[in-house]
Amino acid sequence: MHNYITTYSGEKIDPLNPREEQINIKDISHALSLLCRGSGHIEHFYSVAQHCVNCAKEARARGYSNRIQLACLMHDGSEAYVSDITRPVKKHLPRYLEIEDNFQATVYRKFLGEELTKEEEGTIQKIDDDVLVWELIAIMKRDKPKVMPELKSSPVFDFLEFSEVEKEFKEIYESLI
Numbered sequence: 001m002h003n004y005i006t007t008y009s010g011e012k013i014d015p016l017n018p019r020e021e022q023i024n025i026k027d028i029s030h031a032l033s034l035l036c037r038g039s040g041h042i043e044h045f046y047s048v049a050q051h052c053v054n055c056a057k058e059a060r061a062r063g064y065s066n067r068i069q070l071a072c073l074m075h076d077g078s079e080a081y082v083s084d085i086t087r088p089v090k091k092h093l094p095r096y097l098e099i100e101d102n103f104q105a106t107v108y109r110k111f112l113g114e115e116l117t118k119e120e121e122g123t124i125q126k127i128d129d130d131v132l133v134w135e136l137i138a139i140m141k142r143d144k145p146k147v148m149p150e151l152k153s154s155p156v157f158d159f160l161e162f163s164e165v166e167k168e169f170k171e172i173y174e175s176l177i
Helices: 025-034 048-061 066-074 094-112 118-138 162-176
Strands: none
Touching: 025 048, 025 162, 048 066, 048 118, 048 162, 066 094, 066 118, 066 162
16 A cells, blocks of 8 residues: 555655645645535535635735735645545544644645744634634525624635636635745
8 A cells, every 4th residue: 555645746745744845736726626615515516725715815805915815825735635524523633633734834834935823823713714604604504603703805605616716726826926
């Protein structure tokens, strides 16, 4: 059995020992555009890439720097390589969390030059959580909470073809680097 995954671009990456030079935007944008949010328990297909695009646009609308916008775009980058596990289960898997955190740190070093500060992590988590609340209502048909987080952007929660989302993900990336 192999100790690596083969990516869309043909790169062989050991998920336990990722190297920055093996990580590329083509693999991340493609894979995330094909991964469904919410483990597929949603009204229609809505990709992790579309979520990341919405987060990056929200960061821009809130006036954050290109670095924060790019971090929002890449905040689920590790999922392109190690997939994802639902939050209620993930918190019980310390080894998975360690692998995911290590991979995500490598993604940030690759695209941001360094890992995030604690303050930056908090900013990105807040945007991620705020967008999630709106997703829960729009595509997961949950009830509105008593206090809705305000979004400054107009996120798209409609079904979009994966290739359209993949293209927009790469365009936003190109505009921020």
